[in-house]
Amino acid sequence: MEGIKRIYLLIGQKGSGKSFIGTLMEKEFGIKFIRVEDWAKKIKKDRNVDSEAYLKQVFEENENEIRDSLTDMDKIVFESTGLTEHFDIMLESLRRDFKES
Template sequence: MGTINRKTIFLLIGQKGSGKSFIGTLFDKEFGITFIRVEDWAKKIIKNRDVDDKAYLKQVFGSIEKGIRSSLAHKDQLVFESTGLTEYFDEMLERLKSDFQVVTIGVFANGTICLERVKSRDQEIHINISDDQVLNIEVI
């Protein structure tokens, strides 16, 4: 188990369409804390696989962790977003917590509003998931 250092990760966790990206950009703009769009990394990896494909999910969260660690080599703080929801996310989060201070911020919004936002936003910058998947994501 590593030691916690002064580097801090702010993790925005919530449903798709709940406003995580918007809040992340506010962290960047208002506080100078770099917002990392980890969905960009996931989009590079997907290669026509289903968003629920276990090998894809494992690879995505491995890439996210590697990218977060690399970014923190040059920064003291950063913020990223996730819906969580997989064992690979949980494993990544535990490893990050062992080496960094991780502040988890729950982002909550009405499921119907989230679904409307997901349908109306720029699909080029987000990973598409089904309506049912959007509505089934609940932050604990």
């Protein structure tokens, strides 16, 4: 039987402490912290950050990172402002495959 997978979501406005809490969870509890902003910076290049194609790619790649991480570990934590429909799509996809508790 596979172990239970846990995804912890830190959601809030910029500057609300999501990254601080995620970093603390990683340091104190060993739960991998995935920063959405890090993925956004990696794929930005010269694109407009408000571009729908850019936002879609950010959340698709973030979802892939979450799924990949959960093949090797049972818990991850990630952060987001949650202010785009692409976040909602990603979250719904994760909810379908990972039971909420």
